[in-house]
Amino acid sequence: MRSAGAVAAVPSEAGGTSPAPPALQVEHLSVSIGGREILRDVTFSVAAGEVTGLIGMNGAGKTTLLRAILGLQPVSSGRVAAASGRPGRRSIGYVPQKVLLDPDLPVRARDLVALGADGARLGIPLRSSAKRALVEELLAAVDGLALLDKRVGAMSGGEQQKVLIAHALARHPRLLLLDEPLANLDLRSTQETVNLLARIAREQGVGILLSTHDINPLLAVMNRLVYLAAGRAASGPAAEVVTSEVLSKLYGHHVDVFHAHGRVIVSVGEEHRELGCELGPEEECGPGHTAVATEELMATFARDAP
């Protein structure tokens, strides 16, 4: 397992070819769980100040990859190097998909964000005006100042997402990991969250890696993407990766890529799973969702398209 010491600090004055060191560098990473190879020879990097999408169907290994980056998943080979943030601070901020909490419990946004600054430390927290100011500043940065005293358990998915992002940014990480941040959101919250993430990446110089099975909401703000399929990854700008040629090589059989009304639909062989999966809030791009004719899909999206 990767220990904190093994997180190599990327030297800041390296070569001078690139303006900023990458926030994350994953090299030849392989992960096996219970004898099954989940990730094979995955290589990509996340640049500081950029939004990178981690795209893949359910079961493609997105969560395993995020866990490996966080050091929670032992890797069989390869290397994960996260740029260190300010000295003494953790380099990676993490945003889980959802927090399950009884709405009756008095854990407010300000409590959760304050825990982002020192939640892993032992001892009783001391109240200070500096900390209160930090919490308010963090929530203001995610347009969540109105949520300050709202109970976390009583929040909507979009509100929780904001508070969790503020929590993750409390220690000024260089890298922000988000697990399916768009999964439980309605269309408007999705757009808000995407714009917010793009703004945070730009303004705070944070490298953002977010997993999603729907590529489309990200198309406008995503600088690069990492496409996971069958445990392998292809990375680069969306236009270069999401092509029939690259994806067919990744999947090992023929894959069609369609563009319709500014949206991308990937049709994977017989199963016809697509990335623009918005057939319903409950509908997932899982193996259960199969054999939908491509024409039908396109018709669905044509109706959705603005």
Next chain:
Amino acid sequence: MSVWHTATTVWDAVFQAGFFSNPAVHSAAIVGAMVALVCGPVGVFTVLRGQSFAGHAFSDITSTGGSAAVVIGINPLAGFAAVGAIGALAMETLGAQRYRGRDLVTGVVLGAALGLSALFLYLSVTGNSTTGAVVTVLFGSIFAVSGGTLPLVAVVGGFALVLIATVYRPLLLSSVSPELAAAEGVRVRTTGLTFLVALSLAVALSALTIGAILSTALLIGPAATALRFARSPARAVGWAVAIAAGALAAGIVMAYDSYDWPPSQQGWPVSFFVVVLVLCAYVLPLTVAQYRRRLARRRARRRAANMAQVTTDSRDEHASAGGSASPIAAG
């Protein structure tokens, strides 16, 4: 003069002769204060983490320890605490890997513990014919705490408080989301185990005060009440301590008074008063809130009716000005 007289009469009726000079009351007050101090924070985290079932299991496990202590002839609190801590370790090692497995393991450990305490209580009754010990272990008596137990109470309570204070922040974070805590470098398992040990010690102290069977009442009740209206977890801890201390203090006074009550001149058990007071503290705010809501709804309905009346009247005037009688005004 008369006000002063009434006040002293009430005071004397509540705090009967010898209350403040009774050594049993003194040690009960000290034990009660310590128990409230420990049960507040531990109880709040028990409710936050949804582990009140584990707390209940500990109360059964500690009854095993207490009854074993009676058979062997050692201090019941030592038995409560030792067996509780062993139970915490057992529950953690058996069930920590799977979250859903935790409840099942708790249930299995619990059944075995109750069986053992049945054996020990049987042995103690048939061996020494001390039925009083059975009642003390199962239902407790804060007045029966001997002065020699006080240092042990202080040590057990102090240790539980130190444990909770040490892991306070990681524990709060992992109560909100174990996944998030793990991602931020919290040792979720160690934190959870530390809490379980603190929980077992709190239950042991509570068992000493109000008995093994009732011990969770003092742990869960005040915390659940406090979490209902407190603004933050830290404030909930303070309120839970205050409610537990209040219930214990009032319980001690009432039990002391009850020596003069029927049916016999033996006094009612303290545990009864404490548990009833804890229940009242939980239920009363709910009832008051419900009553207030109903009152507000009725007021709103009346206001709406008045508004309707006003509009009807104005329409009525308008209609009269028009020269025709309004059917609404007639009704």
